[in-house]
Amino acid sequence: MSFCYSDLISLFNQCFAASYNTRLERGDDEPIYYPADGHIDHHRIVFAHGFFASALHEVAHWLLAGDARRLQVDYGYWYCPDGRDGEQQRQFEAVEIKPQAIEWALSLCCGFHFNVSCDNLNGSVEPDRHAFKAQVREQALRYLEQGFPPRAQTLMQALQRHYGQPDLTAEHFIL
Known part of the structure; x- marks a missing residue:
């Protein structure tokens, strides 16, 4: 299956531009x-750079951001760039669990392979990708059980229709 970022742009804009x-x-x-x-x-x-995964990730942040956050550049969040120490990496991962759980669900709705992002290639501590992905999975399963945020649900349904993907189940979120 081909994943063209222009399809994602079109679907997102159809759902939310107006x-x-x-x-x-x-x-x-x-x-x-x-x-x-x-x-x-x-x-x-x-x-970034026409990358489909980057689009899904950035959209996931927007789907979570509340009204006040959406009035601030980058939602008013701090971002400590690549090269984080262990404590900075733990803080980064703590705020990335929810958006990456939504990103995973969006990816599944497209039939696109999801990779968890620890985003710390030059850090002083090697991130535990498996442990972080397990936390992201647990959040995704909570969303699946309790409901994804409404805007996320809207886009997920549009993606599922466009890409012909089935409704999500816990079995889709494989470590």
Whole structure:
């Protein structure tokens, strides 16, 4: 199956451009979220270099962000870049569990392979990818049981229809 980022852009924008004044856009640099401002009248989720996985990840952050967060550049969150120490990596992973659980579900709705991202290639401590993925899986299973956030559910359904994927079950989230 082919995964073209332009399909994802189209589906996201069909779901949210009118109702949330938000568009998904391909960027040439690092991913970032920009709220509307005096120069551009819509909010923008900019993903890196046309990478399908980057688009899914950035969208997952937007699907979680509340109203106030969506009015701030990059939702007002801190980001400690690659090269984190052990404590910084634990903090990074703690805030990444929910968005990566949604990203995993979005990936499954496309039939796209999900890779957990510890995002610390040059850190002083090697992240435990397996343990982090287990935490992400547990959150995904909680969402599956209790319901994904409404905007996530909207996009998941659009992706499932477009890519012809079945409804998600716990068996889909394999470590």
